[in-house]
């Protein structure tokens with residue numbers, strides 16, 4: 001079923017993660033794609049597009065096609081990105097039968113917990129990228145940069161409000177997964193605040209493993225430090 005945040009609680013997603021908060025990150029992603037590509041970038045495929053937060057900014061520069069596994073998240077993204085093409089699919093196996101100038105994979109890649117699944121996703125990006133184009137992958141963490149942490153936040157909306165507490169930790173450093181436990185406080189109208197717990201299981205791979213998988217898929221990839229302290233991957237298709 002996956003996290004409640006992408007299924008039964010999807011309509012709350014923009015109160016946890018506000019599209020406006022993505023402006024700087026999307027600006028960085030757009031600039032990085034353009035600088036790394038050997039062809040002009042017009043059409044971009046996003047794998048795991050979620051609530052369409054990044055896309056709501058990237059669409060000002062590029063024509064965006066958005067793929068996500070969760071129907072409720074596609075529905076939510078359509079509300080802020082009605083002009084984008086939305087497609088239901090798994091980033092490991094979706095095949096659209098055409099290529100794009102660039103492929104963008106943001107934090108959704110974090111949900112791939114097995115090495116084989118990550119390779120399948122990288123292969124999906126390769127298949128859908130034109131020669132000379134580029135794929136950008138932004139995992140939240142790689143093995144070398146992982147840190148336990150806590151965050152909190154939330155927003156007020158029309159007649160409803162959400163606040164959350166987020167705890168990221170790695171129960172077993174010997175395997176390829178870590179956990180992100182969320183507690184959501186949901187307030188609707190005058191009703192008492194409702195509390196929901198949601199556990200997100202995420203994948204953790206080393207820099208070397210990532211680069212090896214890009215190589216296996218046919219990309220020429222390099223690591224770049226982004227302005228938010230993450231190590232991300234810029235993968236060029238020869």
Ligand SMILES: C[S@@+](CC[C@H](N)C(=O)[O-])C[C@H]1O[C@@H](n2cnc3c(N)ncnc32)[C@H](O)[C@@H]1O
Pocket residue numbers: 006022047048049050051052053054055067068069070073089090091092106107108109111112
């Ligand atoms: C944090 S949200 C992405 C938010 C996105 N970065 C944005 O700008 O709104 C993570 C998304 O990954 C999607 N996802 C997880 N596993 C997936 C898979 N195998 N294929 C496609 N989408 C997947 C979930 O359905 C969810 O919508």
